[in-house]
Structures are given as structure tokens and as C-alpha cells.
Amino acid sequence: MTLKQLFYDWGGVNVSLFHAINDSSGEFLIRLAHAGNLAGDYWGMPALFCVLVLLARNSTHRNDLLAAARLRLQVRRLIAGFLFTWLGVALLKVWLDFPRPLTVLGANVHVFGTPHDLYSLPSGHTAYAALVAVVSWMLVTPVFRPLLLIFVTWVGWSRVVAGAHFPADVVAGALLGSVAGMSAHRLVQALPGEGNPAPMRRAFDHVLAQARRAHVAGQRARAFALLQDAHVLGQCLLWPHLLSHLWMLRLAFAHRDGEEMRGQLLRIALVPIGNVMGRLPLGNTGDAQVSAFRPMPIPARLKESLEEHYGG
Structure with a gap:
């Protein structure tokens, strides 16, 4: 017996179970399956992202900083988990290169939606649904968690009803999405001050404005020193972090500093990864003269501002 026969064909049970589900009839079941296919579509990810961001902002406005921090952390885990899921599904x-039910069984398959003939394993819809369930698990009370399991089952069932996947594809997708979500949970770390970033953003904007004025006045050394301070203040916030490096790149270009330009281009590429994963070297000044991965002591002049924001 081959590995495929053991883990995929299930001794013929995979095809038998497919027929049992795919032969489901009735207007209500078909409509329910249509809805499940829509619910598991990757295009739902931007909508979920926006909902979580809005909930986080609302929690901040209500001064529920713990809930806001938890929501923002799960937003970043959703992004990382989505990338893990998408990459895993595409590679597998x-x-x-397993054929779809329509290719294997031909006219014996009931299909709705766009018919496919290739790349059956795993089910991308089910993988995404499982990721959503894992990310949402920490955000809902225990009484609602069974609904997340029902959601994953519903999406997987709908893919079989649609004739798009075998049950084994659905199981593999659910496992892949769950592993991607749990990996994101383990790898993506909380960031300081995530519950209420507004005070630190104001401090960053103030220092950046000083740096811009120094640049206009031709005070290169002062402008760069202020940008280093701005980097320390803003590195836990995606846009301020990126903005500090863009300004350093601008100053390096203005003074034809090739080494600094190369260093800033590397750091600009690393910014999204570092901020999404929550793995940032706190206190790092952001210039090319120091390692991009080296934590550094926070300057005394910035400690008061940082401690006020981070609650430390």
C-alpha cells in the first residue's frame, strides 16, 4: 500500500465520502454550500482585517487598552498566518499536483461555481477558514469557540458539495491552516505600547518635525541625530518606523553617502517583517553604523517619553 493510498485514498473511503456529501440535494443545502464557499474565500481576509482594526480603535477610545493591544496583536498574527497559509497551500x-474530483470522477460529480481540474490538495478555502478560527480563538469567550469549529466544518463541507475537493483535501487544508495560525501565534510577539500608540506617535511626530527643520537649515549632524531619536521612539509603529528610515535614506542620498544608503534600503525592506512579527531591537538607532538586529540602551532623554507610553 502506497502512502497516497493510506493517507489520501483511505482505502476508498475518501471517494465514497465525497459521493455521500456531493450528492446532497435540496435547495437549502445548495444555498448553504454557496454561502460556505463565499465565507471561506481568501477575499474575506481584508474585511476581517478591517473589522479587527476598527474594534481595536474602538477599544482604545473606550480606554480598554488591554483589549486594544490584544486585538492589534491578533491583527498581526492574522497577517503572518495568512502569508504562511497562502505559501503552504501554493507549494503543496x-x-x-493531485487532480480535482471532476478530473477523477467525470460526470459523476455535481459542480457549481467555476470548475477546476488541477491542484486539489489541500483546500485553500478550508485552510483560510481554519486560520480565521485559530486567530479568533483568543478573541471570543469559550462559549462561542464551538462556533469557530462549526465554521471550519461548514466551509470544508461546502467545498465538497461544490465538487471542488475531496474530503481528504478539506482535512489537509484544515490542518495546514491550523498549523499556520498556531505558528503565527508562537512567532508573532506583542509590541510595547500596542494598546495606545497615539502618545508615542505624537512624540515621534514632534522629533521628526525637528529633524526636518534641521535638514532644511543644513544642519546635517543634528538632523541625523534627531532621526535616530525618532527611530527609537517610533520603531514599534509601522508607519513611523518606515518613515524614520525613509528620511535617513533621503539624508544619505542628499550627502551621497553610499554606505548609509545601502544600509537604509536593507532596513526599509526589513521594516514590515519586523513590525508584523513583533521582533524589533528596542533602542536601536536605525542607522547603518549599527547592526539592524542589535538592541541598544535607550538614551536618557527618551526614557521618560517611552516609559510614559509603554507603561514601564
Whole structure:
């Protein structure tokens, strides 16, 4: 017996179970399956992202900083988990290249939606649904968590009803999405001050404005020193972090500093990864003269501002 026969065909049970589900009839079941296909579509990710961001902002406005921090952390875990899921699904589909039910069973398959004939394993819809369930698990009370399991089951069932996947594809997708979500939970770390970033953003904007004025006045050394302070203040916030490096790049270009330009281009590429994963070297001044991964002592002049924001 081959590995495929053991883990995918299930001794013929995979095809038998597919027929049992795919032969489901009735207007209500078909409509329910249509809704499940829509619910598991990757295009729902931007909508979920926006909902979580809005909930986080609302929690901040209500001064519920713990809830706001938890929501923002799960937003970043959703982004990382989505990338893990998408990459895993794409690699497995191409590597395994298992045919879809329509190719294997032909006219014996009931299909709705766009018919497909390639890349059956794993089910991308189910993988995404499982990721959503894992990310949402920490955000809902225990009484509602069974609904997340029902959601994943519903999406997986709908893909079989649609004739798009075998049950084994659905199981593999659910496992992949769950592993991606749990990996994101483990790898993506909380950031200081995530519950209420507004005070630190104001401090960053103030220092950046000083740096811009120094640049206009031709005070290169002062402008760069202020940008280093701005980097320390803003590195836990994605846009301020990126903005500090863009300004350092601008100053390096203005003075034809090739080494600094190369260093800033590297750091600009690393900013999204570092901020999403929550793995940032706190206190790092952001210039090319120090390692991009080296934590540094926070300057005394910035400690008061940082401690006020971070609650430390």
C-alpha cells in the first residue's frame, strides 16, 4: 500500500465520502454550500482585517487598552498566518499536483461555481477558514469557540458539495491552516505600547518635525541625530518606523553617502517583517553604523517619553 493510498485514498473511503456529501440535494443545502464557499474565500481576509482594526480603535477610545493591544496583536498574527497559509497551500498544490474530483470522477460529480481540474490538495478555502478560527480563538469567550469549529466544518463541507475537493483535501487544508495560525501565534510577539500608540506617535511626530527643520537649515549632524531619536521612539509603529528610515535614506542620498544608503534600503525592506512579527531591537538607532538586529540602551532623554507610553 502506497502512502497516497493510506493517507489520501483511505482505502476508498475518501471517494465514497465525497459521493455521500456531493450528492446532497435540496435547495437549502445548495444555498448553504454557496454561502460556505463565499465565507471561506481568501477575499474575506481584508474585511476581517478591517473589522479587527476598527474594534481595536474602538477599544482604545473606550480606554480598554488591554483589549486594544490584544486585538492589534491578533491583527498581526492574522497577517503572518495568512502569508504562511497562502505559501503552504501554493507549494503543496503545485508539488503534489493531485487532480480535482471532476478530473477523477467525470460526470459523476455535481459542480457549481467555476470548475477546476488541477491542484486539489489541500483546500485553500478550508485552510483560510481554519486560520480565521485559530486567530479568533483568543478573541471570543469559550462559549462561542464551538462556533469557530462549526465554521471550519461548514466551509470544508461546502467545498465538497461544490465538487471542488475531496474530503481528504478539506482535512489537509484544515490542518495546514491550523498549523499556520498556531505558528503565527508562537512567532508573532506583542509590541510595547500596542494598546495606545497615539502618545508615542505624537512624540515621534514632534522629533521628526525637528529633524526636518534641521535638514532644511543644513544642519546635517543634528538632523541625523534627531532621526535616530525618532527611530527609537517610533520603531514599534509601522508607519513611523518606515518613515524614520525613509528620511535617513533621503539624508544619505542628499550627502551621497553610499554606505548609509545601502544600509537604509536593507532596513526599509526589513521594516514590515519586523513590525508584523513583533521582533524589533528596542533602542536601536536605525542607522547603518549599527547592526539592524542589535538592541541598544535607550538614551536618557527618551526614557521618560517611552516609559510614559509603554507603561514601564
